[in-house]
């Protein structure tokens with residue numbers, strides 16, 4: 001299937017009442033792992049690349065790997081998404097390259113570290129929305145600030161420092177016309193999210209539900225939503241790693257989110273853990289090996305297993321053939337004519 005937009009994927013997910021995993025990539029093996037998992041579970045899928053990934057792999061490599069994925073798996077709806085764009089220029093360059101969806105994270109200033117004001121966030125996000133929609137590309141915004149740092153992007157600190165205010169979320173969605181909205185409910189980027197299994201005092205699912213009640217038709221996005229399972233940490237530590245004990249977002253909390261408007265779930269850390277554990281195992285058990293395929297093959301298989309598991313848990317499994325692709329040109333027409341509604345439905349308090 002040609003690359004589709006996240007707007008189409010998430011509209012379909014809302015109709016079907018499921019969530020779609022958005023998995024980060026930096027290289028060919030990760031893209032292959034995701035696509036094989038999508039094939040295995042018959043899932044639509046979002047592949048996303050951060051600024052760090054674009055720098056690591058270079059835009060043209062990434063883009064052509066995605067095109068190869070679309071060619072090789074014509075039955076799978078696949079969106080190519082920019083994760084955490086830090087400025088209009090970053091989003092513009094991604095759209096020019098062929099990304100079908102971008103995140104403008106205006107919750108931070110362009111340095112990717114300092115929290116921005118509400119007005120600054122609205123202004124830059126609206127600028128990206130106008131540019132993107134004219135070209136049929138979807139936009140994700142962020143209101144509130146995630147905790148932690150990933151790929152050099154993030155305010156650091158606890159996920160509770162700048163949780164999303166529901167009134168601001170409503171105002172932000174109305175002023176910008178974003179297709180989807182990332183909210184801060186206590187989660188953080190990276191492996192070290194929580195120091196114990198999170199309860200309602202640190203993971204604010206009640207706040208998520210409140211935002212969904214106010215914005216019932218807006219696709220919500222959960223960032224920093226790896227589950228960081230103990231089994232994956234254990235493999236790494238068993239073969240010489242030194243991870244400190246840590247907790248992620250339990251899958252059942254994500255499933256509660258999916259029942260309450262969450263349509264996109266970002267997962268990166270779990271895949272990194274799976275890859276590293278598999279490689280460490282080969283190095284520890286077969287130190288004589290030196291062909292990269294000897295450790296990249298099990299690494300890719302370990303990531304595929306985690307991705308397939310998440311696809312099943314988020315509910316996207318089985319939904320790849322529910323619909324056909326809407327072209328980017330037709331998406332642009334839809335935005336222009338108003339057929340693709342960008343004004344959110346706002347419920348009274």
Ligand SMILES: [Zn+2]
Nearest residue numbers: 189223224266
């Ligand atoms: Zn994020």
